[in-house]
Amino acid sequence: MQLFPRPASARQPAERRSRGAHRFRKTGVVAAAAAVMALSACGGGSSTPNADGPVELRFSWWGGDKRAQLTQEAIKQFEAENPNIKIKPEFGDWSGYWDKLATQVAANDAPDIIQMDEKYITEYSSRGALLDLSKYEIDTSKLDEAALNAGKSEDGLTGIAAGINAATILANPAVFEAAGVPLPDDSTWTWEDFGRIAAEITEKSPKGTYGAAAYGTDEASLGVWLRQNGKSLYTSDGELGFEPADIAEWWAFLKELSAKKAVPSASEVVEAEAAPLDQSGLATGKNAMAFWWSNQAPALEKASGGDLKIMRFPTKTGSADDAGLWYKASQFWSASSRTKHPEETAKFIDFLTNNVKAGETLLADRGVYPNSEVRAAIESKLTPADVKVVKFIDQIKDELGEAPAPPPKGAGSIQEIIKRYTSEVLFERLSPEDAGKKAHDEMKSAISS
């Protein structure tokens, strides 16, 4: 019994049909092959577990074009010295980097060598995703102690500092000059001075130019502010090291700055957040001063096409000794705990850390070299902009405060919370006090989960 009429194709002449069937088979094979290939392409990428043959390692970092160039150059040098190891670079933007890394680690497809940030290192190391590098052959004897300690935790040595950084204010002297305002003495200036000078520059500059970029888009400037008030972002046992009132005070001062137009309007601040480094207010000459990490100065100088001055943060007391700055590990070299080639991975990290040739290539792009020997050896190769950075780091050596506690698990969300409440305050949707309370609550639950 036939319920449905047979399809027309079945009634076709024999000859055509048989050719058709043949073609079916062929197409089917091709389709299946394509599907299999597509599937294997998703899962692949890992190195071959071959004892003698070449080993391929994947190495991922975030950063701009300049960094990509320098890093690939360093990879070439390493490969020349180690013909049996191939390094496959993977790089991208800061924001996409962490989404991608989280997904890769979840999919058991993490890169072998990972450029890590202090905000996330506890997140990953406490969950066993990072290799304890102290168990492998990496010479750490030449590293500055503070930099080395930054990568240590109860999970072992899960990151080796790639560079040393400090929070700074970068000033564009050309904007100061155009406004007819002298550059301040950064060893004696106070926050009041900062506000006054910034407002004066705005007033004497063409429309759209401001004395300073707003702070409040990341936790670095908050960290400095808190330290100057005897508090800290985090305590050593992984709690918040401040009260709602402290952060409220910080926002209240920002609101004051905004009211006297020392910083851009709320809308402009939001827009500036999204701009990449080379389109930032400082680089385009729209801001006379802005908050940056010291290692970003050369890239910003290049983008602005002029000279920049690296300055200390202002203080409450007018003494640079109270600036509360610290040496930060700009980035870490970490390795995946699931790497199939821990020895080779360690070898590469050792190369990046201790090899003079690597140092001569990477220079100060990731901050000042934490290895004192390499630092001395590459001194003559540094560009004038790099030299400025090294000098600044050296200058503040005796003024540094205590090393801050490492960011706890969940610290990766803090920046986003700060940003969001900064705009609530600037748009006057929340008072600094309310924002302080809410932000404190949210941060607390972010790092306790």
Add this chain to the structure above:
Amino acid sequence: MSAISELSSITRRKGKATAEEKKANGRDNKAAYIFLLPWLVGLIAITIGPMLMSLYLSFTDYNLLQPPEWTGLDNFTRMLSDARLHNSLGVTFTYVFIGVPLQLAVALLIALVLDKGLRGLPFYRSVFYLPSLLGGSVAVAILWKQIFGTTGLVNQVLAMFGIQGPGWISDPSTALGSIILLHVWTFGAPMIIFLAGLRQIPTMYYEAAKVDGATTLQQFWRITMPMLSPIIFFNLVLQIIGSFQSFTQAFIVSGGNGGPSDSTMFFTLYLYQKGFGQFDMGYASAMAWVLLVIIGVFTAINFIASKYWVFYDD
């Protein structure tokens, strides 16, 4: 070989399936399955599989780095007290319930104009359809950001009239509106469907109405709207489902953070942030299922309501 015997069996014994015929049928099916294979693999590997996985994950605490831990309904109860989630629902509902009707109204209006038998209709049709192809794309979202920036095109035009416009997408009170506008601008797809629908309405109705002295407006309300109602319904269902899930525009325009002040924090964007930014994939999976239920409910409401206003000719 068997093809010949098959042919003869068809001619000889119509209606009765012989063993050979069954074999041939099986071969036909096999061919069909081979053709379907790429799609089937995709369906199972990248749709059904992950869906089942996410259903499981929604009952777990899963931080991406360690194996998931069963927590029962914990994720769902947490949602009840998550103020940011409630805000994101508000944003999404505003987007859907303002954006979709506006977009459909514009689409219908343009379709009516184009249906009047304009010269060069195919050209205009393509031009109006273009934004639909581009609208969901990253490039257009970036462009939108430029146009509606503090010093963007819109404010430059306003400045000519001495008006100081706000930073449309950087001000919490106008940011969502800018994204809704972007959605309305992509009216091309429903417009094409409306155009096709309008062509289906027999002209004799209009002719008869004209003879009876009906005005254009009366013709629109009494003939066009009822005759077009199935098409409107179709567009409505499609657009509501699509809009609940929109992500790209908000992601790009806000730089991925749903800002300023969470004013463009769509439900999907918050889901993404939870899952990939805050290592809370269990919660994100639970959110995805809540969204599925919400979409399901609204689609059901749509279908029930359609009984009262959609008119089927046949």
